[in-house]
Structures are given as C-alpha cells and as structure tokens.
Amino acid sequence: MKIIATEKAPAAIGPYSQAVTINGFLFISGQLPINPETGVITTGNAKDMTRQLMNNIGAILTEAGSSLEKIVKTTIYVTDLALFGEVNQAYGDFFGDNPPARSCVQVSSLPKGACIEIEAIAYV
DSSP states (O other): OEEEOOTTSOOOSSSSOSEEEETTEEEEEEEOSEETTTTEEOOSOHHHHHHHHHHHHHHHHHHHTOOGGGEEEEEEEESOGGGHHHHHHHHHTTOOSSOOEEEEEEOSOOGGGOSEEEEEEEEO
16 A cells, blocks of 8 residues: 655545555545645635646546546545536546546535535556
8 A cells, every 4th residue: 555645635624535546456545625826715706616627636637647538436525516517527527438436415514614525447
C-alpha cells in the first residue's frame, strides 16, 4: 500500500489520506470543493464547486500516475438532490464518451458545510 499526497489538492482535514494505491488501484478520499491555494470552499453555484473538486481529484490522479480516463467508479454526495442537474452538467465535462460507473446520494450534511463531495476509484 502506498499513500498519495499532493499540495495541488486540499490536505486531509482528518485522520485519512488524500488517496491510497494498492494492487494497481487508486482509492481517492472524498474531495470537497476546496481551493488548495486558499484552503477555502469555492463559492458560487454547484457547477463551480463541482469543477473545483474534480480539479482536486485530477491533481491527486496526476500525483499517483493516473488520469481522469482511468476512473472506474465515483460516488457523489450532495446535501440537496435539487443540485443534481448542475452537478451532473459540470461533472460530465470531465469525461468523454465512456464515463465511469457512478452513484449519487443525498446526505444530511458534509464536512465544512460543503454541499457536494465526490470520491473516486481509479486504476494506475
């Protein structure tokens, strides 16, 4: 097992790693729409937030020697399913004709008051 960490994505806010690789797979912890340069959650609409956290996921993938095209599964957590349309639109911009498997669930709350979080599994 190898721990993956990059300053180009927000640091973990608890006792967990940004990502872990094992047996050719990369498990990326849930990412919030935090700007890694400021440490502040991106303000604006759900599209802007989705873009920020997908960029965070991209930075972790790059650090691990992987890429967005190698994501096989994501899980999206939102505090309000009414955001689904905006999230879906921005999320889709990151994938081509063969997007990964995905789940999207509504939760009562997320860390730091965020309204969206995405975790991912990829291969390296």
